[in-house]
Amino acid sequence: MKQVILALLALNAAVAVADEPSYPRIANFYGAQIKRGMVAEKLEFLAKYQLIVGVGDLGATNELARLKAKNPSLIVLHYISVRGQPANNPLMKESFWLLDPAGQRISPWPGRALPNQTLPEVNEVMVRMAREALEQMPQLDGIFLDSYYRHIAHMKKGRLDADRDGKADDAAKLNDAWTAGLLRVARGIRALRPNLIVMANGGAPIDFACEELNGVLFEDQLTFLEEAGKGKRPQFKRSADELLAAYQKWESVPHRPHVTALVDGGGDIANPWEWEKLSWKDKTALVEKARHNEPRMRFNLCFALMGNGYAAFDYHTTSRGQHWWFAEWDTKLGRPRGPMQKRAGYWLREFDGATVFVNPFKETATVKEGGGFTLAPFDGKLLRRNAND
Numbered sequence: 001m002k003q004v005i006l007a008l009l010a011l012n013a014a015v016a017v018a019d020e021p022s023y024p025r026i027a028n029f030y031g032a033q034i035k036r037g038m039v040a041e042k043l044e045f046l047a048k049y050q051l052i053v054g055v056g057d058l059g060a061t062n063e064l065a066r067l068k069a070k071n072p073s074l075i076v077l078h079y080i081s082v083r084g085q086p087a088n089n090p091l092m093k094e095s096f097w098l099l100d101p102a103g104q105r106i107s108p109w110p111g112r113a114l115p116n117q118t119l120p121e122v123n124e125v126m127v128r129m130a131r132e133a134l135e136q137m138p139q140l141d142g143i144f145l146d147s148y149y150r151h152i153a154h155m156k157k158g159r160l161d162a163d164r165d166g167k168a169d170d171a172a173k174l175n176d177a178w179t180a181g182l183l184r185v186a187r188g189i190r191a192l193r194p195n196l197i198v199m200a201n202g203g204a205p206i207d208f209a210c211e212e213l214n215g216v217l218f219e220d221q222l223t224f225l226e227e228a229g230k231g232k233r234p235q236f237k238r239s240a241d242e243l244l245a246a247y248q249k250w251e252s253v254p255h256r257p258h259v260t261a262l263v264d265g266g267g268d269i270a271n272p273w274e275w276e277k278l279s280w281k282d283k284t285a286l287v288e289k290a291r292h293n294e295p296r297m298r299f300n301l302c303f304a305l306m307g308n309g310y311a312a313f314d315y316h317t318t319s320r321g322q323h324w325w326f327a328e329w330d331t332k333l334g335r336p337r338g339p340m341q342k343r344a345g346y347w348l349r350e351f352d353g354a355t356v357f358v359n360p361f362k363e364t365a366t367v368k369e370g371g372g373f374t375l376a377p378f379d380g381k382l383l384r385r386n387a388n389d
Contacts, residue, residue, distance in 0.1 A: 020257075021073045023333040023351060024301060027051035027261045027310040029217070030079065031321015034067070036060045045323060047071040051261060051310045053144045053199070053217075054079040054321070058136040065139055075141045075259060077199055078133040082126055082185060083147030084112030091125045098152075101161045101168050108147070108155070110276050117152075117181035118162045118174070127188035134192060142197025142214070142259075143189050145182075149202050152178045179208055186212035190255075199259050207249075215250050215260035215309070218243070220317055222300055222360075223264045226378040229362035240360035244347075248307050260309040264300040265316035266293030275318035283319065290315045291324055295379045301328055302358035302380025306340040306349055331382050343368070346375055354384045 028049050033056035043063065046052065047070035055064070055078055068074055085092055087105070097105050098116035106114040115122050130143045153160060153171035162169050162177065186209055190198050200206055201217035221243055227233035238246075250260040267290035269275050275283070297313045304311035311329075314322045334352030341348050345365035349356045358380040359365040365375040370383045 021050040021075075021310075023336065024305060024329060024331065025050045025308075025310040026329050027053065027263070027312040028323075029261075029263050029312050029314070029320045030054040031314065031323065032056060034060045034063055034076075036063060038063050043067060043070070045325075047074065048325070048329075050074060051259065051312075052076045055137065055140070058133055061137055061139060064137060068139060075197065075257075076139070077142050077144040077197060077259075078130065078137070078140050079144050079146060080126055080129050080133075081112070081146040082117055082182060083114060083149065083152075084109045085115050086111065087113045091128060092122075096122045096125065099161050099164060100156055100159045101166055103161075103164075103166075106156055106160070110272050114155075116162055117185070118177035119181070120184060123181050123184040123188060126185045127192070130189045131192055134196075142199065144217075145185065145189075145198070145200040147202075148182055148200035148206060148209070148216075150179050150182070150206065150208055151175045183209060183212060197257065197259055198255070210249075210253050212255075213253065214255045215253070215258050218247060218260070218262045220264055220270070222262060222303055222378075223296065223316075225360065226296065226299065229378060244303075244306060244360075247303075247309065251308055258308065260307070261312055262300055262304045262309060263312035263314070263320070264296055265314050265320075266290030266296055267316040267319070270317050272318050287315045287319060287322060291322070294326070295376065297326055298328060298380040299358065299360070299378050301326075302356050302382070303360060305333070305351075305356045306347055306358060308336075328382055331384065333382075352385075354382045357381045357383065 026049055030053060032046055032052045032054060035057040036059055043066055047067050050073060064076060092115065096116055098114045100106060108114050117123060134140055153174045158171060159168050160174060161167060162174055186198055190196055190212065197214045199215050200209065200213050201219055206216050224233050224236040225240060225243060228236040251258050267286055300313050301311045314320050332353045337350040337352065345361060345363060346357055346359045346367055348369065355369060357367055357375055359375040359377055362377050364377060367373050367375050375381060
């Protein structure tokens, strides 16, 4: 009997490993555009991802079923922004918007207005949007909550009036009420279906919601780390070690599967209003230039591989989700042989198929492994093993 139990445990463990996404784990944020009638070539391409955030057409249930048949480990999440909704959203009553003391709506993004998440009835709108999406497309694995920022009181230089009394709100009280609202949103969505994946983007770690989320998106954090190291973003104070610790923390949250990702871009225009002023020709040229920022792509990928999350690379915050693919993403890494290891000036992690190196610091690293080589600041390298290793 003991041998049978041990055999079953081993079988279950093997099945669990087989069901997990392979390494490297590549994601697409906001650009998949799964639609009815998609051509086979596009379906084949999208099936290469392990995580897709943002569907496009909730009626494309047949197409999503085909995608999941091609890649059973693919996770697909519906997108909802808690901090920016179209002004014509029929679920949003006039009283649901957050105003300034002059009674004007606040726009956090071109074409979007700011919902007042301090109100339970607004939280319920977000939950309803999630419920309707899940009903329309049952194959969805969960919901992604964008702009899930803990603090709101800094917007518009603190001139916010959530209670509509014509006066600027107390910053601490407003932030507390906002945070409570975001937690109501996450809890309400989680209650919609057993084992639902709930992921959020707060631009940085969202520790207040560890008990509610499966994971988070670290948006452009490695880009900011690189810019800070080059003296271009002095306001970014998080160190590489702090960012790694925050990233790895999400591998111990209670809800499984853990779905945490790092997305960075090769471009440099982060202001959406500046981006909106550009011509289509100029945008196209900038996006194509960003595609060739391969050091940052490698930095993003190799940093992500220091943990068990997903990597994504595109233009920047203002234009996410280009359908790019890089040779490094096709590397057959197999399983990790253990946790990442820190060396003087660089980090590494051993996989069955390669050793992954990353230099998250501003000085060139001298790597001793792999016969010895140098690794530029804010870059990474995948060193494949010999066939007999």
